[in-house]
Amino acid sequence: MKTTIKKIWPALFIVLIISTSFKNDVSSKITAAIQSGNSRALAQYFHTTIDLTVLNNDGTYSRAQAQALLRDFFSNYPPVSFSINHQGASRDASQYYIGTYRTANHGNFRFYFLVKSFSGQQRIQNMEIQKQ
Numbered sequence: 001m002k003t004t005i006k007k008i009w010p011a012l013f014i015v016l017i018i019s020t021s022f023k024n025d026v027s028s029k030i031t032a033a034i035q036s037g038n039s040r041a042l043a044q045y046f047h048t049t050i051d052l053t054v055l056n057n058d059g060t061y062s063r064a065q066a067q068a069l070l071r072d073f074f075s076n077y078p079p080v081s082f083s084i085n086h087q088g089a090s091r092d093a094s095q096y097y098i099g100t101y102r103t104a105n106h107g108n109f110r111f112y113f114l115v116k117s118f119s120g121q122q123r124i125q126n127m128e129i130q131k132q
Helices: 001-036 038-043 061-077
Strands: 046-054 055-062 081-090 095-103 108-118 121-131
Touching: 001 038, 001 081, 001 095, 001 108, 038 061, 046 061, 055 061
Parallel strands: 046 121
Antiparallel strands: 046 055, 081 095, 095 108, 108 121
């Protein structure tokens, strides 16, 4: 029994490292897309439908509809910077992130997004943007 555990442990450790780096890589790409105000790059990480709240508009949108809403938001409120303030995980292995989006003339906005695994791919299922 101990021999089997000794053989399996390195493989499990490698899988854990790879899965953790994949999740971090996806969140860094999402963060980079928000920092640059790139709705097209951000939409690549949307689930087929996404629960989206942008200021006072909220609903469930297709990937294309959500991209259009975010394109308008980024156009009206160009980014100066974006940083993640808090992140965590839930029991179902989804990851959530809360960050501050800064603009030059319109103040700061709170970004929240929830990333879940769908068919082995990390996708944004929910995103909320609110004025701070």
